[in-house]
Amino acid sequence: MKNRSQYYTRTAQILHWLMAIIFIAAWIIGFYSGNFLSYDVDGSFKGTVITLHKNIATVIIFLVVVRIFWRYTHPAPELPNTMSPTMKRLAHFGHLALYFMLLALPITGCLFSWSAGHPAPVLYLFNLPTLISENPEITAIVKPLHIYISWAAGILLAGHILAALKHHFIDKDIVLVSMTKQPK
Numbered sequence: 001m002k003n004r005s006q007y008y009t010r011t012a013q014i015l016h017w018l019m020a021i022i023f024i025a026a027w028i029i030g031f032y033s034g035n036f037l038s039y040d041v042d043g044s045f046k047g048t049v050i051t052l053h054k055n056i057a058t059v060i061i062f063l064v065v066v067r068i069f070w071r072y073t074h075p076a077p078e079l080p081n082t083m084s085p086t087m088k089r090l091a092h093f094g095h096l097a098l099y100f101m102l103l104a105l106p107i108t109g110c111l112f113s114w115s116a117g118h119p120a121p122v123l124y125l126f127n128l129p130t131l132i133s134e135n136p137e138i139t140a141i142v143k144p145l146h147i148y149i150s151w152a153a154g155i156l157l158a159g160h161i162l163a164a165l166k167h168h169f170i171d172k173d174i175v176l177v178s179m180t181k182q183p184k
């Protein structure tokens, strides 16, 4: 009989994987638009791709609120004792940094769009209320912020996924399974 506290709750697991799919999709679409499309050459196609990026990414804002509340009320399982105290600290810091990305990217993305005079749409259903009016001076700050934070998120995420795979296939511990299964 395994100890229940070794596993994330079902709700935490669903939130993690749902947000992982949305976040990775938004990241790939944003990166594609930002680095492979230009208004001069691709015109309205680039507009369509950015609109898709926004409509997917804004969902994170709603889910992250639920997720942080859930995490606060339901602590994460302990990391295995085969990990050194330094590695455990690094893992906790990495998770904190991922939560930061989940907040900072949608926030800077929305500020970027609003300050450039565009809406922040959600799933092609409605627009988020516009909290700031058009202002090129703000765009000049939040645009590079959004881009640099997104690059940092890409690097962090690559490390996160590699760490999960190392735990599973090399260390053969419970870390990845704690996010996929429930105790029998």
Ligand code: HEM
Residues within 6 Å of the ligand: 022, 023, 026, 027, 028, 030, 031, 032, 033, 034, 035, 050, 053, 054, 057, 058, 060, 105, 106, 107, 108, 109, 110, 112, 113, 119, 120, 121, 146, 147, 150, 151, 153
């Ligand atoms: C999960 C949240 C998000 C992620 C992971 C994300 C990621 C990215 C990435 C990787 C880029 C490309 C950066 C580059 O040029 O190298 C980008 C660009 C951009 N993002 Fe986001 N973003 C998120 C949320 C948002 C939101 C909520 C909005 C607006 C409502 C937004 C608006 C934009 C815009 C307008 C661009 C510029 C695209 C272009 O220049 O072609 N992003 N984002």
Ligand code: HEM
Residues within 6 Å of the ligand: 016, 019, 020, 021, 023, 024, 071, 076, 077, 079, 091, 095, 096, 098, 099, 101, 102, 157, 160, 161, 164, 165, 175, 176, 177, 178, 179
């Ligand atoms: C294929 C992709 C992914 C895999 C294999 C994966 C795997 C995992 C695993 C195994 C854990 C549990 C770690 C532990 O107990 O210490 C975890 C936690 C976490 N993951 Fe992921 N993940 C992925 C994508 C993502 C994405 C895209 C994000 C968001 C940006 C993310 C954010 C987090 C956060 C914040 C935690 C800490 C949860 C907590 O303790 O509250 N993950 N992930």
